[in-house]
Amino acid sequence: MSDQDRAIAKLLDPLSLPAFLEAYWEKEPLHVQRHAPNHYAGMFGLDEVEQYLFTVKPRGNELRLVAMGKPDIVFHEQEEAPPRMVFQAFREGYTLNLNGVHRRWPAVHMMVDAVQRRLRCYANGNAYITGPASQGFGTHHDGHDVFVLQTCGRKRWRLYTPQEQFPLEGRKMGDEDWGPPVREIELTAGDLLYLPRGTPHSAVTGDCCSVHLSIGVRPLLLDAVLAELIRAVVSRHPHWRRSVAPMGTRCSRQVPCIYELAEQLSDDIRGMGPLEPLLETLEARLMQADEDVGPGPGGYLRSLEDLDALRPDSELETRPGHASVLSRNGDEVSLGFNGGSMVAPAFCEPALRYVLEQSRFRIQDLPDTLTEEARVTLCRRLVREGLLRVAA
Secondary structure (H helix, E strand, O other): OOOHHHHHHHHHHOOHHHHHHOOOOOOEEEOOOOOOOOOOOOOOHHHHHHHHHHOOOOOOHHEEEEEEEEEEEOOOOOOOOOHHHHHHHHHHHOOEEEOOHHOOOOOHHHHHHHHHHHHHHEEEEEEEEEEEOOOOOEOOOOOOOEEEEEEEEEEEEEEEOOOOOOOOOOOOOOOOOOOOOOOEEEEEEEOOOEEEOOOOOEEEEEOEEEEEEEEEEEEOOOOOOOHHHHHHHHHHHHHHHOOOOOOOOOOOOOOOOOOHHHHHHHHHHHHOOOOOOHHHHHHHHHHOOOOOOOOOEEEHHHHOOHHHHOOOOOOOEEOOOOOOEEEEEEEEEEEEEEEEEEEHHHHHHHHHHHHHHHOOOHHHHHOOOOOOHHHHHHHHHHHHOOOEEEEE
């Protein structure tokens, strides 16, 4: 089992990923009550929050302080959030909203990476730390799916009837009359809650603090596929680049027949061939790291020291928390990952796909589309760029 499969198993246990996708994905909320407070131990609890504030020193939009009925406390782009100020606001009922924790904290990065790679989507990880008898946000819905991992304490969630099916990201709703909650759930440490996008919700603490991680999932939507198909058709066929010509003395428009347009567009789309290359390109864009943070912690410097000693029987492994995207463009393949990127000849594609599918392997096990020497050379480059490390 790969590192990504182990992380997904930890996230969904006791459900398998296929069972989750069949029964819940984009369909209905899921609450996994585990009665196992240590299930997410060490990932991002209260102690890790303190370490994060003092070592990462979040600034700008990486941290905001929110509370119902009070103005948000935000920081300028280059302004550090002093822990003393943060703790004082926390005592006054503010929720700590740490954005992009997956970029800075390896344990969270590994879980978000697994979600991103197994669901073929863009994912990000935020943390919410709320004191007793407090509420950070009012009732709202999100334009993306959410996994809520309760890492510490308890929090009571109220779910309401969706007002819109599959809302788009960024769509603002007015002051909705949400009506009574249709479901109330108390998350305790170790529990999981999945909310399909568009599920209205609110959450409040009781007599103890709460820490939860929110993994936001933005999958490849059909509207993006359709838009890209149309762009490709317009680029290929000049008749789609004509204007809608004016006619008559008052410059009224010659209205095209919608049925003829649909038929012509359908013919041109069919002429594009299989969808797989297009989907792969779109997924590559979607999953591309939103910030170049460079190689994260996890054996990079030690592996550089061992670089010249790599041999066909050397064992390598993917460094933790590094989401990767491979796409083909003509005679080249592009590999992008958190921390770097590289371009290689197309004949390297089978070997690179093998590397991305394995969490640990020996160089000699790479596909024989490359010579033994070429396999070693490719792996040295992947170690140097920060994707792989020498296995302990």
